Amino acid sequence: xxxxxxxxxxxxxxxxxxxxxxxxxxxxxxxxxxxxxxxxxxxxxxxxxxxxxxxxxxxxxxxxxxxxxxxxxxxxxxxxxxxxxxxxxxxxxxxxxxxxxxxxxxxxxxxxxxxxxxxxxxxxxxxxxxxxxxxxxxxxxxxxxxxxxxxxxxxxxxxxxxxxxxxxxxxxxxxxxxxxxxxxxxxxxxxxxxxxxxxxxxxxxxxxxxxxxxxxxxxxxxxxxxxxxxxx
Amino acid sequence: xxxxxxxxxxxxxxxxxxxxxxxxxxxxxxxxxxxxxxxxxxxxxxxxxxxxxxxxxxxxxxxxxxxxxxxxxxxxxxxxxxxxxxxxxxxxxxxxxxxxxxxxxxxxxxxxxxxxxxxxxxxxxxxxxxxxxxxxxxxxxxxxxxxxxxxxxxxxxxxxxxxxxxxxxxxxxxxxxxxxxxxxxxxxxxxxxxxxxxxxxxxxxxxxxxxxxxxxxxxx
Amino acid sequence: xxxxxxxxxxxxxxxxxxxxxxxxxxxxxxxxxxxxxxxxxxxxxxxxxxxxxxxxxxxxxxxxxxxxxxxxxxxxxxxxxxxxxxxxxxxxxxxxxxxxxxxxxxxxxxxxxxxxxxxxxxxxxxxxxxxxxxxxxxxxxxxxxxxxxxxxxxxxxxxxxxxxxxxxxxxxxxxxxxxxxxxxxxxxxxxxxxxxxxxxxxxxxxxxxxxxxxxxxxxxxxxxxxxxxxxxxxxxxxxxxxxxxxxxxxxxxxxxxxxxxxxxxxxxxxxxxx
Numbered sequence: 266x267x268x269x270x271x272x273x274x275x276x277x278x279x280x281x282x283x284x285x286x287x288x289x290x291x292x293x294x295x296x297x298x299x300x301x302x303x304x305x306x307x308x309x310x311x312x313x314x315x316x317x318x319x320x321x322x323x324x325x326x327x328x329x330x331x332x333x334x335x336x337x338x339x340x341x342x343x344x345x346x347x348x349x350x351x352x353x354x355x356x357x358x359x360x361x362x363x364x365x366x367x368x369x370x371x372x373x374x375x376x377x378x379x380x381x382x383x384x385x386x387x388x389x390x391x392x393x394x395x396x397x398x399x400x401x402x403x404x405x406x407x408x409x410x411x412x413x414x415x416x417x418x419x420x421x422x423x424x425x426x427x428x429x430x431x432x433x434x435x436x437x438x439x440x441x442x443x444x445x446x447x448x449x450x451x452x453x454x455x456x457x458x459x460x461x462x463x464x465x466x467x468x469x470x471x472x473x474x475x476x477x478x479x480x481x482x483x484x485x486x487x488x489x490x491x492x493x494x495x496x497x
Numbered sequence: 498x499x500x501x502x503x504x505x506x507x508x509x510x511x512x513x514x515x516x517x518x519x520x521x522x523x524x525x526x527x528x529x530x531x532x533x534x535x536x537x538x539x540x541x542x543x544x545x546x547x548x549x550x551x552x553x554x555x556x557x558x559x560x561x562x563x564x565x566x567x568x569x570x571x572x573x574x575x576x577x578x579x580x581x582x583x584x585x586x587x588x589x590x591x592x593x594x595x596x597x598x599x600x601x602x603x604x605x606x607x608x609x610x611x612x613x614x615x616x617x618x619x620x621x622x623x624x625x626x627x628x629x630x631x632x633x634x635x636x637x638x639x640x641x642x643x644x645x646x647x648x649x650x651x652x653x654x655x656x657x658x659x660x661x662x663x664x665x666x667x668x669x670x671x672x673x674x675x676x677x678x679x680x681x682x683x684x685x686x687x688x689x690x691x692x693x694x695x696x697x698x699x700x701x702x703x704x705x706x707x708x709x710x711x712x713x714x715x716x717x
Numbered sequence: 718x719x720x721x722x723x724x725x726x727x728x729x730x731x732x733x734x735x736x737x738x739x740x741x742x743x744x745x746x747x748x749x750x751x752x753x754x755x756x757x758x759x760x761x762x763x764x765x766x767x768x769x770x771x772x773x774x775x776x777x778x779x780x781x782x783x784x785x786x787x788x789x790x791x792x793x794x795x796x797x798x799x800x801x802x803x804x805x806x807x808x809x810x811x812x813x814x815x816x817x818x819x820x821x822x823x824x825x826x827x828x829x830x831x832x833x834x835x836x837x838x839x840x841x842x843x844x845x846x847x848x849x850x851x852x853x854x855x856x857x858x859x860x861x862x863x864x865x866x867x868x869x870x871x872x873x874x875x876x877x878x879x880x881x882x883x884x885x886x887x888x889x890x891x892x893x894x895x896x897x898x899x900x901x902x903x904x905x906x907x908x909x910x911x912x913x914x915x916x917x918x919x920x921x922x923x924x925x926x927x928x929x930x931x932x933x934x935x936x937x938x939x940x941x942x943x944x945x946x947x948x949x950x951x952x953x954x955x956x957x958x959x960x961x962x963x964x965x966x967x968x969x970x971x972x973x974x975x976x977x978x979x980x981x982x983x984x985x986x987x988x989x990x991x
Contacts, residue, residue: 322697323655324694325655325693326655327661328668328689331669331672332690335682336683336687339681339682417561420563421659423565434566444573444577452563452567452570455561456561456562612834614830615836618834620787621826621830621897623823623848636838
């Protein structure tokens, strides 16, 4: 492969990483805000968060992306393509993340709330000092899964001509004519990035778990090797 | 530019045709995912490491790479080795294989949830391995994973717009060609969004009914 | 009830345990650092009913589980009749047994579990007919016929179409006993079969087992804390401690005049408990 083509792929990789990281960061904000909003005491706030989570969990990310890139400009809003990509991905992953946040918060035992109440914390203090830190630990593993889903979803932007890794891969394919190798190489590339992200999330997970004195879940390699002992 | 109701209305029949194709892809793909996922789950429990490990690697690989690239791979590479499928069939296979890696995890959780005593009782009765699986383990494992499996129908359905990349004429593809023909993008893309959303919500509602039905299945 | 067929007649030199139905020879098992069975040897004759007693963790249940091939021994051999359970004889040497061989030998043995382990996806009748049909190769009619008789015998002839979860623990355990007997075993292993039951329900289960002991010549190995029951049905009682048999005597002797200090202490603690 020529240096020029390699250059293309590296550019694409950079775009893919940007989409994943910015999309993930923005998605995290959406997730926390919407997740907390769904537990709000205010009915309109809850309703708004409900519409957001149900809506974006029901809409295919690719359709949202097309709408941002092709339909929205007709209403007079033009976004930078990369930003449209980040926003579409973040809205989508944020809706799933909100469910994670909500579930993790509700999974904190009621006794913790009672203890916090007994210490005369305000509602906000209870959430910030007692409930959320504990819930955070439970959020990390599902967030790890969502990050991989997000990474995979970034490939969608290639369909709207944003030059990510998949897009550049197609250019390489056109230039070299080697279809099988190119697409397999692309898949391998994504798998390696996913592995790196998984490793990072595992590290976060372990730190989070030990912060509340818990044993972290077994890692990827362990999961791949292990097999439950069975008789017969 | 404002929303042109007339143009929107006229495009509805063609969009619905596209949604029908999306449904077909989902049904076909889901059947593949149901069967192949079980195969993956069983192979990953094999006593032979040289069966278990490669399957685990392949499953993790498929699961951590984009469906879109997998679709390209199938669409462009299969014909070069003499395997010709229609775009729709290729898409369904791609969806099915991809989601099999998810359903295999679901099956595995269900199988792990069967108490060890059930395996032991099967041994004490000298049931064959095959009979143990088909008569004892799977009948207990599968009902409890039906709700989780049902959720993947919706997820898969929402991935069908990606088939536009391999020329399947599902909803989004139809919207794109409508846009190209009329230079109006707002209406078809909005409509196709509404259609996907509506159908996904209906599916979610059905999945919740399934969940309630199977949640009540005799407790084990 | 005893099928006196043994496929191969191994030479008498294979241990010199003629007449034993079950022979443990130098069996050892450890879990990590914990030695569960320590070079254990003993035999059980056909039709003999043997109760294994001793403090928890002394290896009793492990013996039953090894006979049922649920736990593998680390060392030593186990024979059922003339057949090795975990080994096959090939050109005069003992080699690890194939799955096929294990299944063939295991066919003579079955087990009733502490937690019943009925198949919750099958009705009572099918729980009892499943293995006779698919393992013994009986016709469905014949298997059902036999299942009905056995379920009548354990007092559950009315519950054929119930699901296990619709039964009380005691009823479930009686179904489990019927299910085991439907296999026409030579050896019946009873692993703390009343430990998970309330005393009242336990009594019903023990009555059924007493009947079986009285009317059949099935060989029984029984791990239990029900000492009255052990005394009633056993020909022999084995007292275990730390993976060894420290006393082996008929129930009269064992319970009335235990020789070993540890046995006295153990029996005392069991009596105090109940």
